[in-house]
Amino acid sequence: MPTFDGFPHVMVSQQFSRQWIVEEFFPLVDQMKHIFVSGGCDMLKGKRMVSFFYQPSTRTRMSFEFAIGYLGGNVLFSTENAREFSSGAKGESLKDTILVINRYRPDVIVLRYDRELGSEVVSGISRVPVINAGDRNPGQHPTQGLLDLNTIKKHFGHIDGLTVTMVGDLKNGRTVRSLSYLLGKFGRISINFVSPPNLAMKSDVKEYLFKHGVEVEEFTDLRRVAPASDVIYQTRTQTECGSTMNGKDGYFRIDQTILDMLNTDTIIMHPLPKLDEIASEVDDDSRAVYLTDQIDSGLFTRMALLKMILAPKR
Amino acid sequence: MPTFDGFPHVMVSQQFSRQWIVEEFFPLVDQMKHIFVSGGCDMLKGKRMVSFFYQPSTRTRMSFEFAIGYLGGNVLFSTENAREFSSGAKGESLKDTILVINRYRPDVIVLRYDRELGSEVVSGISRVPVINAGDRNPGQHPTQGLLDLNTIKKHFGHIDGLTVTMVGDLKNGRTVRSLSYLLGKFGRISINFVSPPNLAMKSDVKEYLFKHGVEVEEFTDLRRVAPASDVIYQTRTQTECGSTMNGKDGYFRIDQTILDMLNTDTIIMHPLPKLDEIASEVDDDSRAVYLTDQIDSGLFTRMALLKMILAPKR
Amino acid sequence: MPTFDGFPHVMVSQQFSRQWIVEEFFPLVDQMKHIFVSGGCDMLKGKRMVSFFYQPSTRTRMSFEFAIGYLGGNVLFSTENAREFSSGAKGESLKDTILVINRYRPDVIVLRYDRELGSEVVSGISRVPVINAGDRNPGQHPTQGLLDLNTIKKHFGHIDGLTVTMVGDLKNGRTVRSLSYLLGKFGRISINFVSPPNLAMKSDVKEYLFKHGVEVEEFTDLRRVAPASDVIYQTRTQTECGSTMNGKDGYFRIDQTILDMLNTDTIIMHPLPKLDEIASEVDDDSRAVYLTDQIDSGLFTRMALLKMILAPKR
Numbered sequence: 001m002p003t004f005d006g007f008p009h010v011m012v013s014q015q016f017s018r019q020w021i022v023e024e025f026f027p028l029v030d031q032m033k034h035i036f037v038s039g040g041c042d043m044l045k046g047k048r049m050v051s052f053f054y055q056p057s058t059r060t061r062m063s064f065e066f067a068i069g070y071l072g073g074n075v076l077f078s079t080e081n082a083r084e085f086s087s088g089a090k091g092e093s094l095k096d097t098i099l100v101i102n103r104y105r106p107d108v109i110v111l112r113y114d115r116e117l118g119s120e121v122v123s124g125i126s127r128v129p130v131i132n133a134g135d136r137n138p139g140q141h142p143t144q145g146l147l148d149l150n151t152i153k154k155h156f157g158h159i160d161g162l163t164v165t166m167v168g169d170l171k172n173g174r175t176v177r178s179l180s181y182l183l184g185k186f187g188r189i190s191i192n193f194v195s196p197p198n199l200a201m202k203s204d205v206k207e208y209l210f211k212h213g214v215e216v217e218e219f220t221d222l223r224r225v226a227p228a229s230d231v232i233y234q235t236r237t238q239t240e241c242g243s244t245m246n247g248k249d250g251y252f253r254i255d256q257t258i259l260d261m262l263n264t265d266t267i268i269m270h271p272l273p274k275l276d277e278i279a280s281e282v283d284d285d286s287r288a289v290y291l292t293d294q295i296d297s298g299l300f301t302r303m304a305l306l307k308m309i310l311a312p313k314r
Numbered sequence: 315m316p317t318f319d320g321f322p323h324v325m326v327s328q329q330f331s332r333q334w335i336v337e338e339f340f341p342l343v344d345q346m347k348h349i350f351v352s353g354g355c356d357m358l359k360g361k362r363m364v365s366f367f368y369q370p371s372t373r374t375r376m377s378f379e380f381a382i383g384y385l386g387g388n389v390l391f392s393t394e395n396a397r398e399f400s401s402g403a404k405g406e407s408l409k410d411t412i413l414v415i416n417r418y419r420p421d422v423i424v425l426r427y428d429r430e431l432g433s434e435v436v437s438g439i440s441r442v443p444v445i446n447a448g449d450r451n452p453g454q455h456p457t458q459g460l461l462d463l464n465t466i467k468k469h470f471g472h473i474d475g476l477t478v479t480m481v482g483d484l485k486n487g488r489t490v491r492s493l494s495y496l497l498g499k500f501g502r503i504s505i506n507f508v509s510p511p512n513l514a515m516k517s518d519v520k521e522y523l524f525k526h527g528v529e530v531e532e533f534t535d536l537r538r539v540a541p542a543s544d545v546i547y548q549t550r551t552q553t554e555c556g557s558t559m560n561g562k563d564g565y566f567r568i569d570q571t572i573l574d575m576l577n578t579d580t581i582i583m584h585p586l587p588k589l590d591e592i593a594s595e596v597d598d599d600s601r602a603v604y605l606t607d608q609i610d611s612g613l614f615t616r617m618a619l620l621k622m623i624l625a626p627k628r
Numbered sequence: 629m630p631t632f633d634g635f636p637h638v639m640v641s642q643q644f645s646r647q648w649i650v651e652e653f654f655p656l657v658d659q660m661k662h663i664f665v666s667g668g669c670d671m672l673k674g675k676r677m678v679s680f681f682y683q684p685s686t687r688t689r690m691s692f693e694f695a696i697g698y699l700g701g702n703v704l705f706s707t708e709n710a711r712e713f714s715s716g717a718k719g720e721s722l723k724d725t726i727l728v729i730n731r732y733r734p735d736v737i738v739l740r741y742d743r744e745l746g747s748e749v750v751s752g753i754s755r756v757p758v759i760n761a762g763d764r765n766p767g768q769h770p771t772q773g774l775l776d777l778n779t780i781k782k783h784f785g786h787i788d789g790l791t792v793t794m795v796g797d798l799k800n801g802r803t804v805r806s807l808s809y810l811l812g813k814f815g816r817i818s819i820n821f822v823s824p825p826n827l828a829m830k831s832d833v834k835e836y837l838f839k840h841g842v843e844v845e846e847f848t849d850l851r852r853v854a855p856a857s858d859v860i861y862q863t864r865t866q867t868e869c870g871s872t873m874n875g876k877d878g879y880f881r882i883d884q885t886i887l888d889m890l891n892t893d894t895i896i897m898h899p900l901p902k903l904d905e906i907a908s909e910v911d912d913d914s915r916a917v918y919l920t921d922q923i924d925s926g927l928f929t930r931m932a933l934l935k936m937i938l939a940p941k942r
Contacts, residue, residue, distance in 0.1 A: 036419075039360075046667075048697065050690075059414065062364075062391045066418045069362065069390045076697045077690045079708065080393065092901035096919065100687065100900065103923040104694045105664075272414065273406035291410065295417040350733075353674075373728065376678075376705045380732045383676065383704045394707065586728065587720035605724065609731040 001308040005122050008309050010131040013145045013181035014208075021149065021185065025304060029150050032303040033296070036070055044073035047310045050101055051078040053112040053133070059272060060133050060144075064110045067302035073310065076106060083114055098126050107310050129309045138172055138202060144271055145178030147301035151294045152231055155267050159183070165192040165225050167252055168235035168277060170201040175271040176235055180205045184212035192225040193218045194252060221251045226261045233269045234277055255279035262287060269294055315622040319436050322623050324445040327459045327495035328522075335463065335499065339618060343464050346617040347610070350384055358387035361624045364415055365392040367426035367447070373586060374447050374458075378424045381616035387624065390420060397428055412440050421624050443623045452486055452516060458585055459492030461615035465608045466545055469581050473497070479506040479539050481566055482549035482591060484515040489585040490549055494519045498526035506539040507532045508566060535565045540575045547583045548591055569593035576601060583608055629936040633750050636937050638759040641773045641809035642836075649777065649813065653932060657778050660931035661924070664698055672701035675938045678729055679706040681740040681761070687900060688761050688772075692738045695930035701938065704734060711742055726754050735938050757937045766800055766830060772899055773806030775929035779922045780859055783895050787811070793820040793853050795880055796863035796905060798829040803899040804863055808833045812840035820853040821846045822880065849879045854889045862898045862905055883907035890915060897922055 002020050004011045016025070035041050049068045051061050057080070065075050082097075094113065098121055101109055109130045111117070117135035134141040153159055164183060166176045170193050180201070183189050191214055193201045200218060209216050219225055226232065234254055254268060259282060262268075270278060270290035282288050316334050318325045330339070349355050363382045365375050371394070379389050396411075408427065412435055415423055423444045425431070431449035448455040467473055478497060480490045484507050494515070497503050505528055507515045514532060523530050533539055540546060548568055568582060573596060576582075584592060584604035596602050630648050632639045644653070663669050677696045679689050685708070693703050710725075722741065726749055729737055737758045739745070745763035762769040781787055792811060794804045798821050808829070811817050819842055821829045828846060837844050847853055854860065862882055882896060887910060890896075898906060898918035910916050 056395070058393055058396060061393075062415070062418065065391050066420075069388070074697070077693050079686055079689075080395075081684070081708075082686060092903070096901065097686075099919045100923050101690070103920070104690065104927060106694075273410065275406070291413045292417070295414050299418060370709070372707055372710060375707075376729070376732065379705050380734075383702070394709075587724065589720070605727045606731070609728050613732060 001305075001312065005124065007126070008129045008312075009121070009126070010129075010142055010305060010309075011117065011122065012132070012140050013142045013178040015142075016146070016182065016185070018185040021146075021182070024308075025146065026150060026153055028304040028307065029297070029300045032300040032307070035303070036300065040070040040072065042072035043307065044068060044071040044310050047071075047073035047107045048076040048105075049073055049306070050104075050106045050109045051075055051080075052082055052097075052101065052109055053080040054083040055112050055114040055134070055136075056080040057112055057134060060112065061110075063298045064131075064133065064302050064306075067299055067306055070299075071303055071306060073107075073306070076104075094121065095125055098130070102126055102128050108306065131305065131309075134174060136174070138177060139174040140178045140181075141174045141271075142178050143302060143305060144175045144298075145182045146305070147294065147298040148175065148179045148233070148269060148271070149182045150301055151269060151289060151297040152267070154293060154297065155289070156230065159186040159189070161188040162230045163190040163192070163228060164231040164233060165194060165222070165229040166201075166233045166235065167194040167222050167254075169199045169237055170195045170235065171199045173235040173271075176201070176233065177205055179233065180209060184209050184214055187213075190215040190217075192216075192229065194220065194222050194225060196220060196252070222254070222258060223251070223261065226258050227263070229262070229266055231267055231269060232258075232262070234274070236271060236273065237275060237277060253277055253279065254282055256281055259285055259287075315619075315626065319438065321440070322443045322626075323436070323440070324443075324456055324619060324623075325431065325436065326446070326454050327456045327492040329456075330460070330496065330499070332499040335460075335496070338622075339460065340464060340467055342618040342621065343611070343614045346614040346621070349617070350614065354384040354386065356386035357621060358382060358385040358624050361385075361387035361421045362390040362419075363387060363620070364418075364420045364423045365389055365394075366396055366411075366415065366423055367394040368397040369426050369428040369448075369450075370394040371426055371448060374426065375424075377612045378445075378447065378616050378620075381613055381620055384613075385617055385620060387421075387620070408435065409439055412444070416440055416442050422620065445619065445623075448488060450488070452491060453488040454492045454495075455488045455585075456492050457616060457619060458489045458612070459496045460619070461608065461612040462489065462493045462547070462583060462585075463496045464615055465583060465603060465611040466581070468607060468611065469603070470544065473500040473503070475502040476544045477504040477506070477542060478545040478547060479508060479536070479543040480515075480547045480549065481508040481536050481568075483513045483551055484509045484549065485513045487549040487585075490515070490547065491519055493547065494523060498523050498528055501527070504529040504531075506530075506543065508534065508536050508539060510534060510566070536568070536572060537565070537575065540572050541577070543576070543580055545581055545583060546572075546576070548588070550585060550587065551589060551591060567591055567593065568596050570595055573599055573601075581607075629933075629940065633752065635754070636757045636940075637750070637754070638757075638770055638933060638937075639745065639750065640760070640768050641770045641806040643770075644774070644810065644813070646813040649774075649810070652936075653774065654778060654781055656932040656935065657925070657928045660928040660935065663931070664928065668698040668700065670700035671935065672696060672699040672938050675699075675701035675735045675934075676704040676733075677701060677934070678732075678734045678737045679703055679708075680710055680725075680729065680737055681708040682711040683740050683742040683762075683764075684708040685740055685762060688740065689738075691926045692759075692761065692930050692934075695927055695934055698927075699931055699934060701735075701934070722749065723753055726758070730754055730756050736934065759933065759937075762802060764802070766805060767802040768806045768809075769802045769899075770806050771930060771933060772803045772926075773810045774933070775922065775926040776803065776807045776861070776897060776899075777810045778929055779897060779917060779925040780895070782921060782925065783917070784858065787814040787817070789816040790858040791818040791820070791856060792859040792861060793822060793850070793857040794829075794861045794863065795822040795850050795882075797827045797865055798823045798863065799827045801863040801899075804829070804861065805833055807861065808837060812837050812842055815841070818843040818845075820844075820857065822848065822850050822853060824848065824880070850882070850886060851879075851889065854886050855891070857890070857894055860886075860890070860894060860896045862896065862902070864899060864901065865903060865905060881905055881907065882910050884909055887913055887915075895921075
């Protein structure tokens with residue numbers, strides 16, 4: 001697996017090469033699906049995972065804990081309120097926490113952090129692999145990026161040449177950032193960013209995409225670009241981050257009007273949980289994959305990553 | 315097992331028939347006791363349970379997690395703050411949550427919900443069996459109803475012909491509702507509802523009992539009916555629901571005065587946790603079963619339900 | 629194992645004799661290290677632990693859950709918010725809670741309590757062994773005391789004759805209390821208590837040490853005693869308890885100035901989590917053991933206690 005600072009951490013989308021994604025990751029995800037469908041395996045028997053969440057995320061934690069479960073490993077310790085209710089609340093540094101967890105020698109640490117992760121964990125501190133399960137400011141969510149990419153690949157059979165439209169609060173959403181970095185690895189990609197001006201995608205991502213030859217355009221009305229999109233990636237209103245976009249506004253919301261514009265082959269994605277940025281009638285449209293393929297891809301992606309980290313040679 | 319909308323969900327007390335209760339449920343609970351006493355078994359090996367609590371309930375969650383543990387199954391994911399700390403807090407619909415959990419294919423979902431459960435889960439959404447571990451407005455707690463019924467059966471050897479007195483905040487208490495619906499399945503039952511007028515049992519339950527031939531009377535002083543009761547079922551003051559009954563008031567509280575009135579064969583029940591609606595001297599009275607038989611019955615009842623849902627043919 | 633009121637509870641440091649500590653505990657901790665290094669064992673297979681925390685403590689809970697995990701046992705139920713989010717919030721007595729947990733017949737209960745533990749659990753109520761994982765007012769943390777003692781023993785090869793300096797909020801810190809009671813079992817011990825006058829060690833501990841022949845002196849400036857100390861035990865500022873000591877104050881803080889005074893053989897301990905009462909440069913000093921030996925000792929100590937309680941004859 002592509003390492004991060006010499007260790008098999010999963011920190012940021014950028015660490016994964018196109019070659020690894022296409023030749024190793026996508027095929028392994030398919031294998032994981034077969035293991036899941038057949039009811040699980042013992043591949044990671046005896047392996048010990050720690051779920052250490054400074055910010056609660058039922059969905060992500062559940063996905064990881066099921067992933068290790070289907071591979072026969074164990075969650076030896078799990079907390080979802082590390083910041084509010086535990087050593088985090090007492091102001092301890094993340095470095096100390098990581099060092100302490102390391103002494104117990106788990107096989108992998110799944111870490112959701114409510115600030116920016118990075119140098120603290122990165123600089124040779126953790127000898128136990130750490131998977132970034134979402135960080136902040138604005139942060140990344142690299143396993144979400146990989147599962148999103150795999151969802152697209154599963155539908156179209158390829159990534160090159162696709163037009164992906166990302167909608168909503170792009171400034172604060174970490175999932176669109178992680179997905180953008182991954183799309184930049186592929187060829188002839190067009191990305192449309194659709195958001196209110198005050199919630200536009202940050203320049204670091206746009207610069208990265210420009211350097212990687214991705215065609216980027218920005219819009220303030222989804223209807224302008226919906227018909228020409230292969231993928232519509234709607235994002236959640238980040239109320240925690242004080243975003244003020246009106247989800248009901250026709251410019252950014254997916255409803256019947258948008259559905260009527262889309263190609264039959266387009267897919268509609270969302271990282272969940274969703275509020276009213278997607279009208280309820282969209283759920284039943286066969287092009288909506290956020291309650292089906294995207295969830296499955298999340299489980300299989302985490303299984304694949306855990307397999308690569310914990311049993312790399314098998 | 316009696317299904318709910320064609321699926322083996324446990325949703326409401328009404329779904330269980332007298333025949334099933336007497337011929338299948340009671341005997342299976344006895345079997346479960348033997349398994350417990352012998353230290354557990356592997357009957358549900360490889361089965362995966364999700365504990366998904368929107369409202370914390372240490373006692374109920376512990377009872378279910380021990381139940382699957384004694385049968386050899388696993389809790390693959392557990393959360394007790396789904397509303398406050400996770401996707402629930404972001405306003406996501408229960409339907410989305412249930413659909414997502416379904417994708418992971420657990421074998422059973424134990425769900426505590428802080429609003430009314432029902433059509434959202436019921437209408438063919440969950441293909442994974444869901445056990446209602448308590449809902450609201452005013453809600454039910456069907457596994458508590460079954461464990462209460464089994465506690466009574468264990469003591470008297472039968473249900474028919476008994477006089478059951480329920481005391482306290484009957485308006486908001488879901489356990490007395492679930493037990494009432496179950497008692498309505500039996501013959502020659504008398505129920506006394508003892509509560510302040512503003513916390514009286516709601517009319518839906520009373521109408522149900524009337525239709526099922528149960529003799530119902532309402533009182534505002536426990537001392538009036540204590541001597542003629544086979545079962546005194548005290549309830550917890552629902553402070554969360556803003557009930558204002560004074561638990562210390564002699565009219566609704568169980569203390570030495572009430573103990574002195576009771577038959578030697580009467581049992582005193584309570585769903586726990588209890589506050590001062592039961593005086594501490596009652597704990598040591600042999601007729602009090604809330605810290606003994608009722609707890610045991612809770613574990614065996616949940617074991618029996620999990621066995622029926624997860625290994626119906628064994 | 630030394631019992632408490634006839635049961636193998638771990639309640640207070642005083643219950644352990646010098647003979648047991650030296651002849652049984654220390655050697656068993658060494659055995660546990662070997663089990664850990666070899667990847668764990670199945671010694672406690674089928675044993676069931678309950679983690680019941682009224683007050684969150686990520687570190688202590690993780691240490692216990694890893695300890696039972698490395699010995700092959702299971703955590704059947706775990707909660708870290710028993711007070712705020714569960715039956716505790718409803719005001720139920722600890723006695724009721726302990727009685728209920730007992731009915732499920734776990735093999736051991738690890739209990740963190742936010743008030744004073746003691747007679748409620750002690751007086752013959754729990755037939756399941758209870759391990760005090762920290763209580764209050766001012767409370768004890770006996771497993772921390774044992775792990776601290778073992779850390780010292782590992783470094784010096786003995787306890788007799790050492791000079792131990794405890795620094796900081798000694799009034800509210802339960803770890804220094806538990807360690808003091810243990811040191812009192814040994815010979816020719818000198819203890820220096822260094823704290824602001826308003827946060828001085830309470831008289832009960834000082835009287836105990838006087839009776840046991842420990843030489844005790846009190847100071848208000850760490851620099852006075854640092855050079856002559858074998859152990860510097862820094863404590864955490866107890867913000868929860870309203871302590872007002874200024875951690876940055878040179879009198880009680882460990883920084884380069886203090887490091888320069890210490891013998892090469894002195895060790896620096898801290899129960900963690902730490903804030904700024906220890907300067908960050910101290911972390912990298914080889915005499916600091918709080919992120920290394922002390923953490924390891926915590927895991928091995930809990931493994932040893934669980935082994936003695938759950939598999940005493942093996």
